[in-house]
Amino acid sequence: MARYEFKLPDIGEGIAEAEIVAWHVKVGDTIAEDQQIADMMTDKATVEMESPVAGKVIELAGEVGDQVPIGSVLAVIETEGADRAAGPAEDSKDERSLGDGAVEPTPEQAEEFPVTKVIEEAGTARSEPVEELSSISTAEEKGSPSTGSGRMGGGAHVLASPAVRARARDLGVDLSQVKTASDRVRHSDLDAYLLYNGGTVSSRPAAPRKDETIKVVGLRRKIAENMAEANRRIQHFTLVEEYDVSALEETRAMMNQDRGSNPKLTLLPFLITALARGLAEWPMLNATFDDEAMVITRHGSVQMGVATQTANGLMVATIREAQSRSVWELASEIARLSEAARTGKATRDELGGATFTISSLGPMGGVASTPVVNPPQVAIVAVNKIEEKLVPVDGEIEVRKRMNLSLSCDHRVVDGWDAASFMQTLRGFIENPLRLLS
Structure with a gap:
């Protein structure tokens, strides 16, 4: 041997x-x-x-x-x-x-890519089984005949998940008394029942969860190190601007109705197109900064980083030459990169080399945010959620779809005037979507 x-x-x-x-x-x-x-x-x-x-x-x-x-x-x-x-x-x-963990898509792609919950244990990943719905008799569960006169009727079988049944049992709630518009009782239905019957329901405090000790390794550690370094070295400032996306959303819906074999369009391809055109006019934001050599490189093409939340942490995949792609091509590339990340097949080249980054939390994006610049880049934009608001339009009050973009910049390189001018340039594209398609 x-x-x-x-x-x-x-x-x-x-x-x-x-x-x-x-x-x-x-x-x-x-x-x-x-x-x-x-x-x-x-x-x-x-x-x-x-x-x-x-x-x-x-x-x-x-x-x-x-x-x-x-x-x-x-x-x-x-x-x-x-x-x-x-x-x-x-x-x-x-x-x-990218490792073995499954990847959650960006919220903008939630319809295209279903979310899989992943539990990491010592560097491996396994999918957590989803609770199966069970049809049980609440009378049997309580050990006595039901006298309820609710949606299901006395003695009827109620469709609910084990978690909902356990919560109802702890709260002393007869599920046959809980009204719901769907085919099963959900937590929200229990919440509504408790809201209107709070005086008659006795609840017991939930058992505390056990403490967990999680070793910070791999991608999670890299993220922690990079964020600490970014905050230490970069002098951040953030500018938030509100946009009317009503026309953009109408355009997107119309294009999706006749998309043929093309992928379904989310808002992201349109925003990337607007950003690429805006960066052509304000190249100081499409730059990288070597702060040791004190050299700024303004890039002629846009390598767009798209921040994606994964089971292991945030990753940034790069769309090459974003300024040369149509919204359909961008949608295809976003889908391809997301699939590559989800299956662990993204390459090193696909995870680096971005000159500007966009990050979106979709419907969960909040009203405003303060994204952290990813060095050596000098700017990043975060997409916040779309909300319907009452706004004055030509002397009339209308319901319009409004959305905030949050732009963070490295103040060592980007001045406030340049950042504000860039955001106003974006308005001309976002609020006039035909300019994005010409």
């Missing part, structure tokens, strides 16, 4: 070390050639490490969350034959992914 030392290869230009985000083997395991042994993270890409030999694992370098220098021994494997060691560049497939 012989010892084979598998050394961490050079997995990226300028990378000195990588973080262990998951072990797929343990000491004592017998593994096959090309079997995955670990996931290593560098920057925002996860690289799968595969063993170039078959044998028995006798040593592993560290635990999840530890940093391993490039060229150092990652694992020692007992094999048949003479002793040898794997050099830094030997036998390692450079397969980059």
Whole structure:
């Protein structure tokens, strides 16, 4: 038998070390050639490490969350034959992914991509089973015949999830007495029942949740480090402006009705188009800043970063040459990048190189926000939720759809006048959508 030392290869230009985000083997395991042994993270890409030999694992370098220098021994494997060691560049497939976790789409894409809840445990991910609805008799649940005269009638079977049934049981509520417009009783129906019958319902306090200890590793740690560095080095200021998106929403709805094989349009492709055209007029916002060399680079093309919330944390995928794409092409690219992220197939190139970033929380976007600039970029815009408001139009009061955009800038590079001028330029595109399509 012989010892084979598998050394961490050079997995990226300028990378000195990588973080262990998951072990797929343990000491004592017998593994096959090309079997995955670990996931290593560098920057925002996860690289799968595969063993170039078959044998028995006798040593592993560290635990999840530890940093391993490039060229150092990652694992020692007992094999048949003479002793040898794997050099830094030997036998390692450079397969980059986002990791194993499922990805939530941006809220703007909620209709296209259903949300999957993921629970992380020691670098792995599993989907949490969804509670199944059950049809039960409330009379049976309470152990006595029902005397209710509600929607279901006495002794009828009520459709409700286990969580709703448990809550109703704790509150002493007969589910057959709870009215609902749908085919099952929901938490909101219980809330409404309690609101109008609060004086007759006795509730018991919910049991406290157990404390959790979560080790900050992988992407979550990178996000924490990047945000701390951004706040430390960048002098932020935020400008919020309100826009009338009534015409834009009408245009979007009309185009979706006759989209053919094209993907369904969300608001995001239109906003990216408006931003790309606005940045052409105000290039100081489409820039990167090397604050060590004190050099600002104003970019001629727009590499649009789209912030996406995932099960593991926020990631920014990059739409290349956004200024040259139509709204349909942008919608397709957003869908492609989201799918790549969701399945863990996004490449390093797709996760870097942005010159400006847009972040959207869709319907949950709040009234205003203060997004954090992602260095070396100098600006980022956050999309807030659309609200219907009563506004004066030509002397009449109308109901209009209004939305705020929140622009954060690096004040070392961008002046307030430039930021305000850029936001007014956006108004000309957002409130006149035909200009976006010409």
